[in-house]
Amino acid sequence: MSINKVKGTYDVLPSESYLWQALEQKIRDILGVYNIKEMRTPIMEYSDVFHRNSELSDMVTKETYDFDDRGDRRLTLRPEGTAGIIRSYVENKLYASQELEKVYYIGPNFRYERPQKGRYRQFYQFGVEAIGTINPALDAEMIILAYDFIKRLGLKGVRVRINSLGDETSRANYQEALKNYFMPHKDELCDDCQIRIDKNPLRILDCKIDQNHHAVKNAPTPQDYLSVESRAYFKEVLEHLNAAKISYEIAPKLVRGLDYYSHTVFEIEADIEGFGAQNVLGGGGRYQKLVSELGGPDLGGIGFAFGMERLLLALEAENVDFAKEKDLDAYVIVFTDELKKVATSMLYELRLANLVADTNYTGKAFKGQLKQALRNHAKYLIILGEDEYQKGMVAVKNTETEQQEEVLISKVKKYLVEKLEK
Numbered sequence: 001m002s003i004n005k006v007k008g009t010y011d012v013l014p015s016e017s018y019l020w021q022a023l024e025q026k027i028r029d030i031l032g033v034y035n036i037k038e039m040r041t042p043i044m045e046y047s048d049v050f051h052r053n054s055e056l057s058d059m060v061t062k063e064t065y066d067f068d069d070r071g072d073r074r075l076t077l078r079p080e081g082t083a084g085i086i087r088s089y090v091e092n093k094l095y096a097s098q099e100l101e102k103v104y105y106i107g108p109n110f111r112y113e114r115p116q117k118g119r120y121r122q123f124y125q126f127g128v129e130a131i132g133t134i135n136p137a138l139d140a141e142m143i144i145l146a147y148d149f150i151k152r153l154g155l156k157g158v159r160v161r162i163n164s165l166g167d168e169t170s171r172a173n174y175q176e177a178l179k180n181y182f183m184p185h186k187d188e189l190c191d192d193c194q195i196r197i198d199k200n201p202l203r204i205l206d207c208k209i210d211q212n213h214h215a216v217k218n219a220p221t222p223q224d225y226l227s228v229e230s231r232a233y234f235k236e237v238l239e240h241l242n243a244a245k246i247s248y249e250i251a252p253k254l255v256r257g258l259d260y261y262s263h264t265v266f267e268i269e270a271d272i273e274g275f276g277a278q279n280v281l282g283g284g285g286r287y288q289k290l291v292s293e294l295g296g297p298d299l300g301g302i303g304f305a306f307g308m309e310r311l312l313l314a315l316e317a318e319n320v321d322f323a324k325e326k327d328l329d330a331y332v333i334v335f336t337d338e339l340k341k342v343a344t345s346m347l348y349e350l351r352l353a354n355l356v357a358d359t360n361y362t363g364k365a366f367k368g369q370l371k372q373a374l375r376n377h378a379k380y381l382i383i384l385g386e387d388e389y390q391k392g393m394v395a396v397k398n399t400e401t402e403q404q405e406e407v408l409i410s411k412v413k414k415y416l417v418e419k420l421e422k
């Protein structure tokens with residue numbers, strides 16, 4: 001029996017959760033500015049949502065958690081957010097009421113990958129999808145949003161890398177060209193890539209084993225096979241980015257790891273100490289076939305997702321002071337059992353006034369209670385001593401100025417509310 005956490009998972013401890021909450025709050029704040037609403041879909045879906053015939057990426061073919069439930073339904077823990085969102089978009093016919101549906105999501109995903117720093121088997125993504133329309137300005141908006149988000153988090157050394165895979169025809173031509181190009185090198189490639197040549201040559205470009213092979217390094221790029229229309233579309237996306245003064249770099253070899261992309265693809269990278277290959281914080285792109293593959297009309301979409309653990313690691317590595325744990329407003333120090341009841345009623349009253357207040361239940365001596373109060377950064381100590389209590393008073397001490405005053409018990413709440421407002 002194993003009573004450890006599952007390999008590739010982690011716990012968020014009470015001392016760390018404020019970082020997650022702050023990150024989520026930042027996400028919700030910025031998405032509000034962009035007028036994008038949240039969507040929540042289940043963590044488990046029928047396997048067909050992810051295991052579509054066209055999807056031959058490693059992520060879907062090798063890394064999903066698939067299982068049969070007790071009713072023999074084949075289910076999958078979602079490895080990413082997009083497919084589930086599109087499943088719901090189609091099932092709820094959201095296209096019928098809105099020409100363009102823009103949504104965001106935050107939640108856990110599951111991939112059976114080799115765990116390392118910044119890579120887990122259960123990880124959180126924050127993602128955005130804009131579904132229903134194809135327009136270069138919309139592609140640019142998604143990139144601007146991703147860029148803006150990272151900037152607002154306070155991360156520096158961030159790069160937007162962008163490329164175009166072109167429309168279906170461009171993509172098909174490129175695939176054919178890649179196939180012909182790799183054929184003479186077939187025997188030198190890994191077993192998986194030998195199969196990929198016929199089925200899905202694009203995936204050879206992001207093969208972890210063959211990435212340094214000279215043939216992979218010198219392979220033709222999608223840019224060489226863009227149709228006139230696709231080239232014009234991409235140019236317009238870039239012009240929108242220029243108009244908004246977003247800095248980006250064109251990455252001719254960027255194809256992304258999932259198969260549903262066409263036209264614009266992009267990634268957000270950051271130079272972060274000790275990150276190595278996990279320096280990709282997020283990525284996304286346009287998908288024109290996914291909606292129809294999942295049973296919907298012939299509509300396209302574009303979106304992106306960030307790995308939230310990577311964002312937090314990056315913020316830590318860069319020493320970005322983006323979140324603060326909420327300090328205690330008041331800590332009640334109490335000695336005798338009788339006075340503990342006074343403390344109970346006082347705490348309740350303070351909390352009703354929305355003051356962050358706490359006390360000690362372990363019967364520590366004064367020094368121990370004080371230590372605990374200071375560890376929680378309490379702004380005020382309320383010291384319930386026998387002598388003061390006889391007079392209906394308590395001692396209230398400001399921990400910063402060390403000033404102490406005697407305050408009527410009945411006036412403590414008012415006193416603290418006024419002091420804390422200043």
Ligand code: HAM
Pocket residue numbers: 079080081082111113118119120121122123124125127128129257258280281282283284285286302303304305306307308309310
């Ligand atoms: P993805 O590139 O597979 O794209 O994942 C997006 C981000 O999720 C990555 O850049 C990374 O930060 C994070 N991530 C991926 N796998 C792991 C892992 N095992 N551990 C920790 N973080 C990870 C997608 O998932 C697409 N659905 C993005 C998208 C949305 N495209 C269009 N719309």
